[in-house]
Amino acid sequence: MSEKKVCKSICRMCGSGCGIEVQIEDNKLVRISGDKDNHINRGRICIKGSSAVTWLDSPERLRKPLKRTENGFVEIPLEQAMDEIAGKIKELQEKYGKQAVAGWKGEGTGFDQNEALMRRFNNVIGSPNYFSNNTQCNNGRYVAFYLNYGCWPQADFRNTKLALFWGTNSPAAHSYWTQDLNEGREKGAKSIVIDVRYNEQARIADLFVPIKPGTDAVLGYCVINQMIERNLVNMEFVEKFTVGFDELKEYAKQFTKEFASRITGVEEAVIDQMVDMIEEAGDQVCSWPGTGLEHQRNGVSNSRITSLIDCLVGAVDQKGGMLLTENHKRNDLTLNDEFVRELEPIGRSKYPIIDYFKRESHTLMLMDTILTGKYEGRDYPFKGLIMTAADPMFTEANTSKTKKALSSLELFVVKDVMMTETAKLAHYIIPAASNFERDEIYFNGIEQSCYLAAKCIDSGLQTEYEFLKGLADRLGAGEYFPWKDEKELINYIMEPSGYDYDYLKEHPSGVRACPVRYKKHEERLARGEKPFPTPTGKIELCSTVLEKFGYKGIPTIDDLPDYVKEPDPEYPWPCSTGARKVYYFHGRYRNIPQIKKAHPHAEVEIHEEDADSLGLQEGDMVKVTSKQGSITLPVKIMQRGTFAKGAVQITHGFADANANLLTDDTDRCPISGFPALKCVNVRIEKA
Ligand SMILES: Nc1nc2c(c(=O)[nH]1)N[C@H]1C(S)=C(S)[C@@H](COP(=O)(O)OP(=O)(O)OC[C@H]3O[C@@H](n4cnc5c(=O)[nH]c(N)nc54)[C@H](O)[C@@H]3O)O[C@H]1N2
Ligand SMILES: Nc1nc2c(c(=O)[nH]1)N[C@H]1C(S)=C(S)[C@@H](COP(=O)(O)OP(=O)(O)OC[C@H]3O[C@@H](n4cnc5c(=O)[nH]c(N)nc54)[C@H](O)[C@@H]3O)O[C@H]1N2
Ligand code: SF4
Numbered sequence: 001m002s003e004k005k006v007c008k009s010i011c012r013m014c015g016s017g018c019g020i021e022v023q024i025e026d027n028k029l030v031r032i033s034g035d036k037d038n039h040i041n042r043g044r045i046c047i048k049g050s051s052a053v054t055w056l057d058s059p060e061r062l063r064k065p066l067k068r069t070e071n072g073f074v075e076i077p078l079e080q081a082m083d084e085i086a087g088k089i090k091e092l093q094e095k096y097g098k099q100a101v102a103g104w105k106g107e108g109t110g111f112d113q114n115e116a117l118m119r120r121f122n123n124v125i126g127s128p129n130y131f132s133n134n135t136q137c138n139n140g141r142y143v144a145f146y147l148n149y150g151c152w153p154q155a156d157f158r159n160t161k162l163a164l165f166w167g168t169n170s171p172a173a174h175s176y177w178t179q180d181l182n183e184g185r186e187k188g189a190k191s192i193v194i195d196v197r198y199n200e201q202a203r204i205a206d207l208f209v210p211i212k213p214g215t216d217a218v219l220g221y222c223v224i225n226q227m228i229e230r231n232l233v234n235m236e237f238v239e240k241f242t243v244g245f246d247e248l249k250e251y252a253k254q255f256t257k258e259f260a261s262r263i264t265g266v267e268e269a270v271i272d273q274m275v276d277m278i279e280e281a282g283d284q285v286c287s288w289p290g291t292g293l294e295h296q297r298n299g300v301s302n303s304r305i306t307s308l309i310d311c312l313v314g315a316v317d318q319k320g321g322m323l324l325t326e327n328h329k330r331n332d333l334t335l336n337d338e339f340v341r342e343l344e345p346i347g348r349s350k351y352p353i354i355d356y357f358k359r360e361s362h363t364l365m366l367m368d369t370i371l372t373g374k375y376e377g378r379d380y381p382f383k384g385l386i387m388t389a390a391d392p393m394f395t396e397a398n399t400s401k402t403k404k405a406l407s408s409l410e411l412f413v414v415k416d417v418m419m420t421e422t423a424k425l426a427h428y429i430i431p432a433a434s435n436f437e438r439d440e441i442y443f444n445g446i447e448q449s450c451y452l453a454a455k456c457i458d459s460g461l462q463t464e465y466e467f468l469k470g471l472a473d474r475l476g477a478g479e480y481f482p483w484k485d486e487k488e489l490i491n492y493i494m495e496p497s498g499y500d501y502d503y504l505k506e507h508p509s510g511v512r513a514c515p516v517r518y519k520k521h522e523e524r525l526a527r528g529e530k531p532f533p534t535p536t537g538k539i540e541l542c543s544t545v546l547e548k549f550g551y552k553g554i555p556t557i558d559d560l561p562d563y564v565k566e567p568d569p570e571y572p573w574p575c576s577t578g579a580r581k582v583y584y585f586h587g588r589y590r591n592i593p594q595i596k597k598a599h600p601h602a603e604v605e606i607h608e609e610d611a612d613s614l615g616l617q618e619g620d621m622v623k624v625t626s627k628q629g630s631i632t633l634p635v636k637i638m639q640r641g642t643f644a645k646g647a648v649q650i651t652h653g654f655a656d657a658n659a660n661l662l663t664d665d666t667d668r669c670p671i672s673g674f675p676a677l678k679c680v681n682v683r684i685e686k687a
C-alpha cells in the first residue's frame with residue numbers, strides 16, 4: 001500500500017509565495033495545485049509552480065556532493081566535503097586575512113531567514129562582507145523608498161483609484177498584484193503602464209505610455225511639474241508631513257512637456273492624459289517602480305521621483321495609496337549589531353547609502369577585487385566564496401568578467417539544487433534540499449502575514465541551515481548556530497510574535513499580524529511622535545540622509561543615457577535586458593520540457609519600423625554586440641504601438657544567447673551602484 005498525503009505549503013519557484021497543496025505519495029512529490037484558502041493567490045498557480053515536480057526530478061538535479069579534480073568532478077561524502085571546505089576557509093583566512101572569504105546568497109532562497117543566516121555566518125567568520133543578488137535587485141528601490149519614507153511601503157492595488165506601473169510587469173513577475181489590481185478594477189480602479197514594451201500589464205491598463213529606455217526620470221519630473229502648475233498638489237499634506245517641497249518645485253520647472261516629450265518619446269498629449277488621470281484619482285494613487293527603473297544610471301532617482309507623485313497628492317498610508325504596513329515582530333538573526341566591522345567592506349566607500357540602509361557589499365566590485373587583489377587602490381586579497389542559491393553566470397552583469405573572476409578563486413563552493421553554469425566553475429558543489437525538503441518562513445507585506453513554507457518530503461539532502469551551521473561548527477563558531485534544526489530556528493525567529501512553528505504549521509494559509517490600519521502618521525503626530533521614520537520625521541522630498549553623504553537631497557537627473565546625449569556610432573542602440581517571461585525565473589527552469597516548449601529561446605525585440613530600416617524580418621538571425629561581447633539570436637518584430645521606437649529588448653537567462661555577455665558592470669547608478677541592465681549600448685547586424 002502506498003502512503004498518500006497532502007501537504008499545504010508555499011510555492012518558492014518564484015518570490016510571490018503562492019499557497020499550494022502538494023500531493024505526496026511514498027515520500028515523493030506527485031502533483032502541485034493552488035491553495036484556495038491562501039489569500040495571496042486564492043487557488044491559482046502558474047506554470048512554474050505546477051512544474052516544480054518535473055523540475056526537481058530532472059537529470060540536472062544534484063544529489064551527491066562533488067569535488068573538482070584534474071579528471072573533472074568526482075563524488076565525495078558530504079562530511080568529507082564539509083571538512084575540506086572548512087579547512088580551506090581557515091587556511092585562506094590565516095594566510096590572507098579575515099576579509100579573504102565570504103558568503104553570497106542568491107535569489108533562490110529569498111530574503112527572510114536564509115538571507116539573515118548568511119549575514120550571520122559572514123559576521124561570525126569575521127568577514128566584513130555580505131554578498132547577494134541585491135547588488136542588482138531591489139536595493140535600488142529599497143533605498144529610494146527609505147530615503148523618501150524611512151520604510152518600504154506597499155501599493156494598495158485592491159482599493160486604489162489609479163495605479164501607475166513604471167517599468168514593472170506584474171502578470172509575469174508578481175502575479176498576485178494582478179489579482180489585487182483586478183479586484184480594484186472591479187471597483188473602478190484605473191491604471192497607467194509606463195514601459196518600453198506593451199507588456200501583459202499594459203494589456204489590462206487604461207493608458208499605455210511607451211517610453212524610451214532610461215528616460216523615466218524626465219517623464220516623472222515633467223508630470224510633477226504639471227501637477228504643481230495645475231495646483232494638483234495636496235498642500236495641506238505637503239506642508240504638514242514633508243520637507244523639501246520648494247527645492248523640488250524649483251528643480252522640476254526645467255522639465256517642460258516639450259523637453260520631456262523630446263527626450264522620452266512620449267507625446268505631450270499623453271503626458272496631459274497622465275496628469276488628468278492623477279487629478280481624477282485624488283489622493284488614492286499608488287505608483288510601483290520596477291526593475292525597468294532600477295536597472296538604470298539614475299536608478300534611485302527614477303524610483304524616488306515616481307513615488308513622490310504619490311506623496312504630493314497625499315496618498316501615503318491611505319486607503320488605495322501607498323500603505324505603511326505592519327507585520328509580525330521577530331528576532332533578528334543577522335548579529336549585525338553584535339559584530340562591528342573593523343575591515344573595509346567591498347563597496348561601502350563608493351556606495352555608502354547602500355551600506356547605511358542595507359549593510360551589503362557590492363558583487364560587481366567583488367569581481368574586480370578578486371581579479372586585481374585590490375579594492376579602491378589598496379591591497380585586498382579575496383580568495384574564497386561560499387555561494388548558495390545563485391547563478392551569477394547568467395545573472396551578473398558582464399558574464400565574461402564574472403567567469404574570469406570566479407574561475408580564479410582558490411576556494412569556490414556552490415550550493416544549489418541543480419547543476420548550473422556557475423556550479424560548473426566550483427571546487428565543491430553541495431546539493432541543496434529544495435524548499436519542499438526543508439522548512440522556511442515567508443512574510444508577505446501587503447497581507448501583513450507570515451507563512452510556513454513547509455517541508456513536505458524528506459530527501460535527506462542538506463538544508464541551508466545545516467550547511468552554514470556545519471561550517472560554523474567546524475570553524476569554532478558553533479555557539480552562534482545553537483538550534484538543532486529549522487524548526488527550532490523558526491521558533492527563535494518568531495518568538496516575539498507569539499506564534500511558533502507548530503502554530504504556523506497548523507495554519508498553512510497564513511497568519512495575519514493585525515488588520516490594516518490607515519493614517520498612522522496622523523495618530524503619531526497627535527501623540528507628539530515622529531510621523532514617519534526618517535531623520536526629520538517627515539517624508540523627505542529632499543533627503544537629509546543623501547545630503548549627509550554629500551549627494552544632492554532631491555532626486556536629480558545627473559546623467560542621461562548615451563544614446564540620448566550623444567549616440568556612440570559604433571553602439572547606437574539602447575538595449576534593455578531582462579524583461580520577465582512568466583515561464584522562467586532568471587536562468588532557472590529551462591530544463592523543464594513543457595516550459596522550454598512554450599518559449600524555447602532568446603529573442604531580440606524590435607519595433608517594426610526599426611526592423612524595416614535594418615532590413616530585418618521576423619526570425620532573422622542577428623548579431624548584437626556591445627563593448628563587453630556579442631550574442632547571436634533571432635529577431636522578434638514588435639508592431640507599432642507595442643514597443644518604444646529606437647530601442648531593443650532581450651530577456652536574460654538563455655544559454656544560447658546570454659544577455660549578460662552584453663551588459664556593462666561599470667555603468668552604474670551613483671547612489672545604489674546598480675548596473676544599467678536596462679540600457680546597454682549595442683550594435684545590431686544581420687548574422
Ligand atoms: N516569471 C518571473 N517572475 C519574476 C522573476 C523572473 O525572473 N521570472 N524575477 C523576480 C525578480 S528577482 C524581480 S526583481 C522581479 C522584477 O519585477 P519587475 O520589475 O516587474 O520585472 P519585469 O516583469 O521584467 O518588468 C520590468 C519592465 O520594465 C520594462 N522596462 C525596461 N526598460 C525600461 C525603461 O527604461 N523604462 C521603463 N519604464 N520600463 C522599462 C520592461 O519592458 C518590463 O516590462 O520579478 C520577480 N518575478
Ligand atoms: N541582464 C539582466 N540580468 C539580471 C536581471 C535583469 O533584469 N537583467 N535581473 C537581476 C535580478 S533582479 C536578480 S534578483 C538576479 C538574480 O540572480 P540570482 O541570485 O543568480 O538568482 P537565480 O538565477 O534565480 O538563481 C537562483 C539559484 O538558486 C537555486 N535554488 C533554488 N532553490 C534553492 C534552494 O532551496 N537552495 C539552494 N541552495 N539553491 C536553490 C536555483 O537552482 C538557481 O540556480 O539577476 C539579476 N540579473
Ligand atoms: S507565481 Fe507561480 S512560481 Fe510564483 S509562487 Fe505563484 S505558483 Fe509559484
Ligand SMILES: [Mo]
Binds near residue numbers: 136
Ligand atoms: Mo530581483
